[in-house]
Amino acid sequence: MTARRIDGKAAAAALRERVAAGVAAFRAKAGRAPGLATVLVGEDPASAVYIRSKNRATAEAGMESFHHQLPDTISEAELLDLVGRLNADPAVDGILVQLPLPGHIDASRVIETIEPSKDVDGFHAMNAGRLATGLPAMVPCTPLGCLQMLKDELGSLSGANAVVIGRSNIVGKPMAQLLLGESATVTIAHSRTRDLPDVVRRADVVVAAVGRPEMVRGDWIKPGAIVIDVGINRVPTDDGKGRLVGDVAFDEAAEVAAAITPVPGGVGPMTIAMLMRNTLVAAHRRAGLNDPEGL
Numbered sequence: 001m002t003a004r005r006i007d008g009k010a011a012a013a014a015l016r017e018r019v020a021a022g023v024a025a026f027r028a029k030a031g032r033a034p035g036l037a038t039v040l041v042g043e044d045p046a047s048a049v050y051i052r053s054k055n056r057a058t059a060e061a062g063m064e065s066f067h068h069q070l071p072d073t074i075s076e077a078e079l080l081d082l083v084g085r086l087n088a089d090p091a092v093d094g095i096l097v098q099l100p101l102p103g104h105i106d107a108s109r110v111i112e113t114i115e116p117s118k119d120v121d122g123f124h125a126m127n128a129g130r131l132a133t134g135l136p137a138m139v140p141c142t143p144l145g146c147l148q149m150l151k152d153e154l155g156s157l158s159g160a161n162a163v164v165i166g167r168s169n170i171v172g173k174p175m176a177q178l179l180l181g182e183s184a185t186v187t188i189a190h191s192r193t194r195d196l197p198d199v200v201r202r203a204d205v206v207v208a209a210v211g212r213p214e215m216v217r218g219d220w221i222k223p224g225a226i227v228i229d230v231g232i233n234r235v236p237t238d239d240g241k242g243r244l245v246g247d248v249a250f251d252e253a254a255e256v257a258a259a260i261t262p263v264p265g266g267v268g269p270m271t272i273a274m275l276m277r278n279t280l281v282a283a284h285r286r287a288g289l290n291d292p293e294g295l
């Protein structure tokens, strides 16, 4: 391996410490703690792990955590009703509905019901539009974490050729907007992109968010590129336990890249740290305070 391994756990721990300091300052000014409400529908084991991590991180940062565990038989109307009550609750600065939702619930209707100023996931169309037009927005946590790691590596992204593989509303599109905002030259590639390996070979920065295990091979990577792997895919192993791999063939790409995020331990931990950051930012905006600095 020649590439630097980008340590997402360390970056996330450092960010969470800065958030905790910001929370203490907010409590002194506002006389209350920022509050995050999490909603989990059903018993999906991975979602339950992520929600537990989010609620633990919220408490460790000194914020209030309000968790709502709902059965997967709940109707869409009941879930929308809960979101409405959280929208109206002054102690709640951020609302996070864990995805995926069961099939009988329309996730976009739920997201569009969240009050945009409390949308700490940054998924509401209002926030997507504000990000696209360069206005202050709540920005999705995973791309924000990726951007932080890229800036830590490169300083400036101005003029860099960046390829984002994947065009989801949650990662690919906001990632591209953030890179554009940093004056990178951005290509969004996807399943219909022709000659994808050649497109990726031109990139100084590669963000892989396709959800296909080890799809991006080492010989797609330009020597010296920075590779950010958003994929978290569980693949079978002989012992039956399975193991996590990203969307990038790590060992191959690490022979060529300048720096690369591992899976696990790369983008994932930053997603949760950025949720803490977004909740603190939402609390400031709702209290009429300037955004906290240094986050």
Ligand SMILES: Nc1nc2c(c(=O)[nH]1)N[C@@H](CN(C=O)c1ccc(C(=O)N[C@@H](CCC(=O)O)C(=O)O)cc1)CN2
Pocket (backbone or CB within 6 Å): 050, 096, 097, 098, 099, 100, 121, 141, 142, 232, 244, 263, 264, 265, 266, 267, 268, 269, 270, 271, 272
């Ligand atoms: N409402 C939301 N739902 C979902 C989001 C989201 O940002 N908002 N993202 C993903 C899941 N997710 C957070 O919710 C998430 C996924 C993975 C990790 C993480 O730290 N992964 C570890 C590995 C974990 C493991 O061993 O399984 C890592 O990469 O090191 C954090 C958050 C979908 N839903």
